[in-house]
Amino acid sequence: FTCPYCMNRIITVTTPVPGVLTWLLCTGIFVAGCFLGCCLIPFCMDSLMDVRHTCPVCRKELFLYKRL
Numbered sequence: 001f002t003c004p005y006c007m008n009r010i011i012t013v014t015t016p017v018p019g020v021l022t023w024l025l026c027t028g029i030f031v032a033g034c035f036l037g038c039c040l041i042p043f044c045m046d047s048l049m050d051v052r053h054t055c056p057v058c059r060k061e062l063f064l065y066k067r068l
């Protein structure tokens with residue numbers, strides 16, 4: 001992959017970020033009457049998070065992979 005900003009050949013760094021799906025699940029669990037801490041579970045699961053790809057050289061955000 002070539003970074004469009006600094007033109008370096010890079011492998012993107014992936015960072016999980018809370019996305020729409022994460023918040024929906026959080027709200028869903030909360031409404032279902034779970035204990036307060038349970039609604040934070042989605043934030044601990046990478047598979048439910050959006051994934052942000054950033055360039056390791058110039059640290060710009062290249063794209064965001066959304067679950068929804």
Ligand SMILES: [Zn+2]
Pocket residue numbers: 003004005006007008055056057058059060
């Ligand atoms: Zn770059």
